[in-house]
Amino acid sequence: xxxxxxxxxxxxxxxxxxxxxxxxxxxxxxxxxxxxxxxxxxxxxxxxxxxxxxxxxxxxxxxxxxxxxxxxxxxxxxxxxxxxxxxxxxxxxxxxxxxxxxxxxxxxxxx
Amino acid sequence: xxxxxxxxxxxxxxxxxxxxxxxxxxxxxxxxxxxxxxxxxxxxxxxxxxxxxxxxxxxxxxxxxxxxxxxxxxxxxxxxxxxxxxxxxxxxxxxxxxxxxxxxxxxxxxxx
Numbered sequence: 001x002x003x004x005x006x007x008x009x010x011x012x013x014x015x016x017x018x019x020x021x022x023x024x025x026x027x028x029x030x031x032x033x034x035x036x037x038x039x040x041x042x043x044x045x046x047x048x049x050x051x052x053x054x055x056x057x058x059x060x061x062x063x064x065x066x067x068x069x070x071x072x073x074x075x076x077x078x079x080x081x082x083x084x085x086x087x088x089x090x091x092x093x094x095x096x097x098x099x100x101x102x103x104x105x106x107x108x109x110x111x
Numbered sequence: 112x113x114x115x116x117x118x119x120x121x122x123x124x125x126x127x128x129x130x131x132x133x134x135x136x137x138x139x140x141x142x143x144x145x146x147x148x149x150x151x152x153x154x155x156x157x158x159x160x161x162x163x164x165x166x167x168x169x170x171x172x173x174x175x176x177x178x179x180x181x182x183x184x185x186x187x188x189x190x191x192x193x194x195x196x197x198x199x200x201x202x203x204x205x206x207x208x209x210x211x212x213x214x215x216x217x218x219x220x221x222x223x
Contacts (some may be wrong), residue, residue: 001175031210033210033211035214040199040217040219041216041217042115042216042217043154043199043201043203043212043214044214045211045212045213046178048210048211053158061120067151088153090154092210096159096161096167097140097142097205097207097210097212098144098156098159098169099154099156099212100156101146101153101155102153103151103152103153104153
């Protein structure tokens, strides 16, 4: 069953704007990861935040984690057309390293 | 860079056919995974393997089997393909010491 649920399902913004998407999950986790998928391709790992971390940055990406609310957000600042993709959150909650993915947020950035 | 390759990008099969999807990784990773991706459902884990000849069921193993005879190769088998197995199939690998998964480009399977 899905662990994470992303919100919104779809997001359309213009270049230069910020994009924010949220992820909620149900059980306690070891870490939460964000992946990007360009149309019809495989997933690429973007950033990982551990359960004892509250915020993490990587380039134009900012991830927050609130374990009390079981939620995370991904912020992409100064969006570019190349950021057009689907974004998935995934939770790692067991010792095998299995990931539970949400349904994803489809982001379209128009020039 | 880690490279995960999948044998086909697109595949068309008939109902009842036996289908093999192959995945190869070149980074000596112990763990390998097979997912299917359907619109609105995200990725769902079919099977995973944490070592050669070892396999564990994921969330939706029904209708599928797997084989891992060599460390670098993880095969997904549809014993008798059905139309509801039309989907995008994604393979991933991960070292036991790591936390992130590395994905192949996916195989889009159409069962007629």
